[in-house]
Amino acid sequence: MYNIAVIPGDGTGPEVVVEGLKVLEKVSKIHGFEYETTTFNYGGDRYIETGTVLTDEEVEGLRKFDTIYLGAIGHPDVKPGILEKGILLKTRFALDQYINLRPVKLYNKDFCPLKDKNEEDVDFVVVRENSEGLYKGMGEFKDKGTKDEVATQISYNTRKGVERCIRYAFEYTRKRNKRKTLTLCGKTNVLTYAWDLWQRTFEEVAKEYPDIKTDYAHVDATTMWFVKNPEWFDVIVTDNMFGDIITDLGAMVQGGMGIAAGGNINPEGVSMFEPIGGSAPKYTGMNVINPLAAVCALSMLLETLGEDAAAKNVEDAVIKIVKNDLKSLGAKTMGYSTSEVGDMVVANLKA
Numbered sequence: 001m002y003n004i005a006v007i008p009g010d011g012t013g014p015e016v017v018v019e020g021l022k023v024l025e026k027v028s029k030i031h032g033f034e035y036e037t038t039t040f041n042y043g044g045d046r047y048i049e050t051g052t053v054l055t056d057e058e059v060e061g062l063r064k065f066d067t068i069y070l071g072a073i074g075h076p077d078v079k080p081g082i083l084e085k086g087i088l089l090k091t092r093f094a095l096d097q098y099i100n101l102r103p104v105k106l107y108n109k110d111f112c113p114l115k116d117k118n119e120e121d122v123d124f125v126v127v128r129e130n131s132e133g134l135y136k137g138m139g140e141f142k143d144k145g146t147k148d149e150v151a152t153q154i155s156y157n158t159r160k161g162v163e164r165c166i167r168y169a170f171e172y173t174r175k176r177n178k179r180k181t182l183t184l185c186g187k188t189n190v191l192t193y194a195w196d197l198w199q200r201t202f203e204e205v206a207k208e209y210p211d212i213k214t215d216y217a218h219v220d221a222t223t224m225w226f227v228k229n230p231e232w233f234d235v236i237v238t239d240n241m242f243g244d245i246i247t248d249l250g251a252m253v254q255g256g257m258g259i260a261a262g263g264n265i266n267p268e269g270v271s272m273f274e275p276i277g278g279s280a281p282k283y284t285g286m287n288v289i290n291p292l293a294a295v296c297a298l299s300m301l302l303e304t305l306g307e308d309a310a311a312k313n314v315e316d317a318v319i320k321i322v323k324n325d326l327k328s329l330g331a332k333t334m335g336y337s338t339s340e341v342g343d344m345v346v347a348n349l350k351a
């Protein structure tokens with residue numbers, strides 16, 4: 001029996017989460033597991049009504065669940081940063097979800113913006129550190145508002161934080177068992193404190209994984225290779241900020257935000273899964289947003305619960321639909337409505 005916390009969130013988040021839950025219901029019956037969901041109204045609307053973003057007690061309350069399923073956070077009437085920091089980042093940090101796992105997999109070459117690249121060429125995973133770096137929120141203003149103002153923003157990297165992320169990435173590369181190559185993506189030529197620590201740690205941990213090939217790419221070059229030679233990558237490990245940036249590019253290379261999913265993972269605790277696109281407020285209630293990213297997030301959630309067969313069943317259904325039915329992965333241009341695509345996933349599950 002799994003206890004699942006559901007946070008539909010803002011904008012189109014609730015619409016795509018409904019489709020994911022439809023798929024969950026069916027796949028649980030096929031694979032014979034039981035679950036219970038508890039829905040939380042955390043998000044922009046509640047904040048506007050009550051002034052509460054997410055209290056410490058509420059985030060602590062999420063600890064008692066087996067996993068968390070999230071729609072989207074971000075509201076047009078709330079100043080940028082309040083909900084993102086107060087809900088999304090607060091949960092990642094409080095539950096120590098120190099890995100942000102983002103698969104970049106092309107399911108239909110027709111949706112790839114890269115010329116002459118096919119499904120085999122775009123199939124890699126980014127392991128983004130999710131608890132430190134520039135996201136730590138360290139820094140200050142000096143002489144704010146004056147012409148001598150200085151703003152600093154510090155990238156905070158601990159040996160322990162870096163090592164656990166790198167170790168996770170090596171383990172993941174081994175388990176994935178594809179090209180058995182782990183690439184460290186950094187900026188050792190300029191950021192000579194942070195990336196010195198990352199590189200030293202990477203080289204040390206690598207000695208424990210002689211079966212894994214290692215590689216290094218600067219982050220700027222990484223964006224170039226994503227476009228030019230995505231087939232070079234298997235698993236990439238990087239820090240919080242670089243991971244944030246390169247995974248948006250990754251989402252485009254795999255066909256669009258309509259398919260991109262991610263997991264905020266605490267391997268020893270409670271993880272949270274989400275479509276990586278935003279809340280797309282202008283499409284709210286129009287039933288036009290692609291729910292497949294949320295469905296892919298559900299597949300990742302199931303895998304983390306240990307329901308591997310169910311996870312694969314869901315992913316295979318998504319692949320079929322993306323290969324055979326959809327006209328695109330974008331909002332309004334899929335050829336079907338949000339709920340129709342959810343129904344198609346359910347219909348394509350193997351009994």
Ligand code: IPM
Nearest residue numbers: 073084085088089244247276
């Ligand atoms: C993401 C998002 C978040 C991030 C924002 C909304 C805080 O862009 O999940 O990639 O920067 O991590």
Ligand code: MN
Nearest residue numbers: 244245247248
């Ligand atoms: Mn991002």
